[in-house]
Amino acid sequence: MQPTNIKNPEYFHKVVDCQYACPAHTPVPEYIRLIAAEKYTEAYMINWESNVFPGVLGRTCDRPCEPACRRGRIEAEPVAICRLKRVAADHKADVKKHMPSAPFPSNGKKVALIGGGPASLTVARDLAPLGYEIHLFDEQVSGGGMMRSQIPSFRLPEEVLSEEVNFILDMGIHSHFKTYVKSLREILDKKYDAVFVGTGAPRGKDLPDLPGRWDAKSNIHIGIEWLASVAFEHIHSIGKKVIVVGGGNTAMDCCRTSRRLGGVEVKVVVRSPFAEMKASPWEKEDAMHEDIPILDCHVPKTFVVEDGKLKGMTFEKVHAVKDENGKRSLVSTGEPDVFIEADDVLLAIGQENTFPWIERDLGLEFNKWELPSVDPVTFQSTIPSVFFGGDSAFGPKNIITAVAHGHQAAVSIDLYCQGKNLNERLHPMVNLVSQKMGIHEWAYDSKIVDDLRYVVPQAEKAITLKDRKKEVELGFDVQTAFKEAQRCLNCDVQTVFTESRCIECDACVDICPTSCISFVPNEEEDALRLHLNAPAKNKNQDLYVSDALPTTRVMVKDEDVCLHCGLCAERCPTSAWDMQKYLYQVTKAGSCSHIR
């Protein structure tokens, strides 16, 4: 193999598994260390810089970082990255003084944001400090988008959301709430310098052709519309027996909300097998904990309506079968259909994009799924001044993805307004600093603890089921947060190898607890992976290969299960290994960093 080019910013970035997996590339280990050091405000600001909504995300994020966490490859469970973020938010002091504060000197440009969800709010936060005049339009009464209308208060208290939304709105954003934008043409006619569309994926899917669907309309609800009505206090109750159809996060929020509005026998009924459901494992656990059974492999067949009144639904029982190509399909088991009683049914079977307010003669192209044609890097549409991001760009995803889109769209809008090339984007800001303090002293806490993942305590079910707004999770206390933070392996503290110093004494090979380091004859990658001290089977993880050493061998380090314990560097007599902290920050609009 060729020697690894560690000057490529992406090489060490990839070693920080959590940060790499985070769509906004939040510097996770950096903030976890700050939490361990009780520096909650600093930890919060690191998050705020990257993901804009630390308090919200610390409670609701889909956490793509956790399945990626290195700790999950050496023991059962990853670090509780997400819930540690909440600790920073819960215990922060005054953070506002660290944020850019309005008024900002104007740069003479005006930008319209359609929709007030996380994508638009991120664009607003990134552009306002640069002097843009921002106009935000949303049909709801206040900002936050689906974070407000969909995510129930028992998961995300209203105060937490409002605080973080207001941090942004307070930057001199001109907000136009209760304003539904019914025409893009009208907006374009107003001569904004750029327009950002962050309208989400607002339409819930229906089962329009299922027999009985239209015979008892008042007791059959579209999940996301129903959740919004609950959030905005138009709906206060539901029948005792409830069927929630679907298996994603909307279904989980619908069933748990039903339990709080009077539902006693609430059941989730889903087509796919339990393990394949879209909801995250922890969401399923939380639902089952609230006495909500999940019936899998049941395909809806009819709504049963008697005398204009909903009685329940029938389902066909299926099981998953794989054909010879490995394609799985659901096939009837042949058992009789199952009837389940219900006073109300909530349909939570997916969301779609819809843009009734965008005229199709403006030159804005749509693809065959009725999604706008959007550049995946610049987020520009086929009208150069119009940008998309969040769920409106590529279909429903999650908050952190919407934020990541917002950052990139803001970079594009800033470049566009300056007449620059949108594809000439700045590289990330990186910094690599030795952690050496003495012969065997490191500036980071290199000890590896054996503690298993700590569980976040929850409020009593008897209390939470009575009050829709009572938050279920209590969050880690600071002592537990410290212990959980210590589980982090500091993957951003990189093992950096300097071959000119190596005397090939083998000390690093001998000490490495997880057999990461080998000195072997060079070969092609596939062969090399098999000829190391431990096989390097995880191809998602790179091999760090040196140039040829005096014995003609090369040093090969498999990054896969390195504990970042620093022992190789402690045992190296010549400091050929050093532990160096790598900070990687995605460049934001105007390449301004709010953290100095």
Next chain:
Amino acid sequence: MTYQRPSFRHPELPLNELGYRKKDYEGSLSTLCAGCGHDSISAALIQACFELNIEPHKLAKLSGIGCSSKTPTYFLGNSHGFNSVHGRMPSVATGANLANRDLMYLGVSGDGDTASIGMGQFVHLIRRNLNITYIVMNNGCYGLTKGQDSATADKGSKSKAGSVNPFQNIDLAGLAIELGAGFVARSFSGDKLQLIPLIKAALAHPGFAFIDVISPCVTFNNNVGSTKSYDYVRHHIDATATFDFVPLAKEITTHYSAGSTQEVKMHDGSYLKFNKLQKDWDPTKKETAVHAMHKANEAGEILTGLIYINEDSKDLHQILNTNSRPLNQLTETDLCPGIHKLEEINKSLC
């Protein structure tokens, strides 16, 4: 400074036939200098015992004094151990072995511990052919007392302070052959491919098995001009052969080109396979072994690998015809069979 090794290991590492992990053969974290050759020898011992499926409680480590003699703390933490007095490990080992012949004995010593203060005990251990694997971690100096020249330092070798050693060196491997040792090898801490099979073969050998392992003292004897530095040893190494140890009833996995491979059958039925690199050398013929060593010495090279082997050697218990049951298992009734037995013996004498 880290005092504890993390407990996590690579999840893909195999178990051995006893169901143990390699971790079960480790000891506590080394306190030797970073880069000390001795630590690599410890690692080779761990690997060899893991691969040989040795039950840790069936092995005893014995050592004297020195950095080298400290290493038994850093490997085989689940085995027996005795850290004795400077140069006196052989007598403790002899006592232990006579009391319990069922254990495997691993002696760990330094060049100071063996070739200076312990020389008297060393030669008698060979003379008695105690069943022990005796490893000298040879760095040409007294590492623990800050690097004074030892008796194995080569004539002309330069110390870190710049003084040149005026004395002849003692070649422990040559001495061992001369004294009739049945297994003599030399190796280098930086060459585990060679060292591990040699350790395995030495452990399988029934009698005194000696390995002189050159092991650079990175702190006091790794300077330019030293003949025991990493650089010097790497540049002057010359091996008798490449080796592969094939345990009893195991398939041979290494591929050999036809004709070039030889093997020595070990006493317990395992094999030491080797690919000869030296002409006119046969490890079972003492004269050729001694000749190969002299030749290498003259050429200024360090001959490594197995040098001499005699699988017919008889160990101390065989020589003394001792009881096959270990002494420490003989009870009072075994040892004092009573008046009837005495009468029987007396009768047989009339």
